[in-house]
Amino acid sequence: MILDNVTDLTARLWEYFRELDIDYLSWVLWVIYPVIISFILPAIILVFLYASALFLVIFHYRERLRAAYQHDIWDGARKTLAALWSGQGFVTHGFEIDGLDNLPEEGPALIIYYHGVVPIDIYYVMAKCLLEKGRLIHAVGDNFLFRIPGWRKMMEVLNVTPGTVQSCVDVLSRDNLLAIAPGGVREALFSDENYSIMWGKRTGFAKVALQANVPVIPMFTENVREAFRTPQWGRTLLRRLYEYTRLPIVPIYGIFPVKLVTHFGEPIYPEPGSTPEDFRDLVQTQLEDLIRKHQRLPSNIPRSLFQRFWEKPKNS
Known part of the structure; x- marks a missing residue:
């Protein structure tokens, strides 16, 4: 039975190919050939070029990755992901960091940052x-984030x-660095092109x-808000729904290859007797100054794209 079906299918395919209009197919190929040459092949070459650049960035860290895997499997996994994210940030956004020395070499510190639509900057910084x-x-x-299927292990x-x-x-207390975006998802989705900080009355980080x-x-x-955007239409309704x-039931679009530069400000030390509200306001003022x-x-x-591709890098 199976052999008969295969034989019948083969016969039908042969009959189909015999009836094909070779001249018509040649004409179709002649029509689409310029499209292939003009768009598809350059796109493939561009993908290969970006993949090559990403590979070289990762290869740059090969010794550290080898040592990490020999020390601890999860440390190796973290550093492999770090190399991938670092390479992606460099290739896509020309990512730079200004003021990384403000992060201590050892000991604890609390990093407070503005939350972009998608916080890719903190991924690159990490x-x-x-x-x-x-x-x-x-x-x-x-x-x-912890309710997204498959993400819990990554978060851990x-x-x-x-x-x-x-x-x-x-x-x-264990001498770690800790990063918090007090504005959270609300700031990510509903802030604007003026980079308005949306902390409300939150004082958790100050405490x-x-x-x-x-x-x-x-x-x-x-330019973190220019890499990804949320639409302006329906924002009031979406805010109420959130x-x-x-x-976060809000459409997000991007990724635009804009220039991203992370800036770290000077450390702000708690003063004796400060209330959480006072310290929150002090940190917010410092962050707003950094934004301005x-x-x-x-x-x-468009301006952020111009900065990415035509302006001279600050740390060149």
């Missing part, structure tokens, strides 16, 4: 810090936690800094 300084930055992530390996005041204090008695280092990444459900100093406002994508 990667660079792990590869260049040998320090893993712990981070606080929104609860919904990269030391990303939902974070309570006490758990954050515990992380810092952490005061209880742990650690310096706060403000961090801002130039406040009711706490789910390094971001052209209001921001736009």
Whole structure:
């Protein structure tokens, strides 16, 4: 039975090919050939060039990756991911860091940063810090991240936690670096081209800094809102929906290859007797100063692209 079916199918295919109009196929090929030459092949070459650049960035860290895997399998996994993210940041955004020396070589510190639509900047910073300084930055992530199928193990390996005041204090008490974006998902989705900080009355990070008695280092990444965007239409309705459900049901579009430069400010040390509200306001003021100093406002994508491809790199 099976042999008969195969024979019948073969006969039908042969009859089909005999009836093909070779002249018509030749004409179709002649029509689409310029498209193949003009668009598809250059795109393939471009993909290979970017893949080559990414490979070389990873290859640059080959000795550190080999040593990491020999020491601990998860340390090797973290550094491999760090090399991939570092390479992707360099190739796509020409990613740079200004003021990395403000992060201590050892001892605790709390990094407070502005939350972009997609916080790719903190991924790049975590990667660079792990590869260049040998320090893993712990981070606080929104609860919904831990409900995404398959992400829990990644969050665990990269030391990303939902974070309570006490758990954050515990992380810092073990001399770790900890990164928090007080604006969270609300700031990511509903801030604007003026990079408005949306912390509201949140004082959690200030309580952490005061209880742990650690310096706060403000961090801002130039053009981070231009890499990914949220649409302007329906924003009021989507904001209400988010406040009711706490789910980030907002369309996101990108990724635009804009220039990204992360800036670290000077450490801010808690003063004796400061209240969480006072310390929060102080940190917010310092972060707003960092934004005004390094971001052209209001921001736009074309200008950020110009900065990526035509302006001279600051650290060249």
